Amino acid sequence: MNRNFKKRDRELEERIAQDYQRMVKECDLHLDKMDHELPSLIEPLAEQLESAGVSRRSFMKWSAVTTAALMLPPVFKSRVARAAEQFGRVPVVWLHFAECTGCSEAFLRTSYPNVDDLILETLSIEYHETLMAAAGYQAEENLARALRDFPGKFICVIEGALPTGMDGKYLTLGAKGRTGMEVAREVTSKAAAVICIGSCSSFGNVQAAKPNPTDAKGIGDALGIKTVNISGCPPNPVNFVGTILHYLMFGAMPPLDSLGRPIWAYGKRIHDYCERRPHYDAGEYVEEWGDTGAKNGWCLYKMGCKGPYTYANCAKVRFNDGISWPIMAGHGCMGCTEPNFWDTMAPLEKPIAEKTFGGGEKTVDNIGKALAGVTAAGIVAHGAVSYIKRQGQKDIPKPQDEG
């Protein structure tokens, strides 16, 4: 028996080793190909890291962490580092539609730069409305040049939803006043891949929340194309960097779930990774803000935490260089990586059981209680009338059976 297990283990190990060897080979081939094909770097990553005061050791530590986050074995550490050095050579066109630019802000603003941020800064952005110096016709020319220079080579990153109502006229951009729909259709048709950053471009987010006056939709829905959705409000930079690294290493986007989100980042729920999960299972809940439970770091389920319904890796990678994340900071998850979370996750600071229909106190349970009350009243009335009728007929006639 034991020998059988050992034999099976050995076979499994061999198979895994073979799989990884194949993956390593593919990865090396693709990285070599990228070395030849991509435009050369203006400033190598090593120099940039040095000038920012990040040591080689920190960089290697970062590549080990990122390898683990991507669910790859340690043999890929050096490949992740190599891909990171190529990161700045991928041409990127970054479009903004109906959104708040919070995702760009989340990526750019840090108290001190970490490796993820520095790598993002090396990104060769051909067009980015918030960052570029050019304006007006000059900006439009930059976009046109990027499309001309790198057809089918650049990655199109989109931030923001597309209002589709009124022929898309709720959103017009640039000197020529083109609608978001036109710009998006033109750019995505020439892109090697489309990455949607944030819940707006992924699923529509707050623009698409009820009553959705502009008929806003996520990019995939609005254009009918397949996109990689890095959802979140804002999403974690790690998830974006990891996805691009995967593209550089294997020449393809990582496996996606049925909503287009990379499985390595969005495969499990907040609830599954949550550091407060033991308090959930034990039955220790925060009842109101600032109570003993809150001070002890208990579960936020009764404060409306939507972690059980939300797929994301926030608890694992956290935000701002791993300093904290919403639940760690003491507020429940509000489910920002899920489609239509403003509607489906409401009320955000109460459990789903307290969702109201048509306002007021009309929760499922109150409606249920009212219906149960009506049913009980009906039963009593029916019983009473039946009783009175039978009392009225002293000699009870045998009920006539038809059949």
Next chain:
Amino acid sequence: MLKFRMKKEWWLAIRLIHWSVVITVFTLLISGFYIAYPLSNGAGATADKFCMGNIRTLHTFFGVFLTFLMIWRAYLGLFAKFHARWHDLLAWTNIHNLITQIKFYLLVSEKKPKHEYQYGPLQSLAYSGLILLQIAIIMTGLIMVGANYHAGFSTGVGSLLKPIEIAMGGLAGVRLIHHIIAWGFILFIMVHVYMAIWIDVVYKEGTISSMVSGRVFRKVD
């Protein structure tokens, strides 16, 4: 003097399923409402407690048990050699009988509907509705169980039902629908129990005891 004839109405399998469902549904309702509104227990060390975990295990266990009971009932409905076939759910198709039944229940008329099927016409409609409710609550339940695990049977079912999960607006929508359907069960139980008592009183056929003994008493003229 009135004479009665004993008639076998409910076979053992049906009675077993009925009372299993009763226990299961009551356990599920109580544990389900606890999961929706858990009680906070601050006493003792976290490591020594597993209250919510245990109640969720109980809820999942009985949920899966309900699934198997439904499969068993569906099997009987399709292949039973005794009186338990699905045709009884079509009792409402006799519209004339249906109207007679409604009039009788509303105490408008004294005329009883014909005993064509094992169920009355309205009863068959209510049970069809219950079957739909049961399918819906089991599916939403399995989706939520599936989300809890990374491998095994429930994960397989969960990924199979993924399109339904997305159509319902993610796990939050699934959870809400699960909660709404639970109320359907409560309302059904209220009406079902009252009707059983009422029928027992009016028909005097021993309807309530029939779900234990399996036999009803029909008057012989």
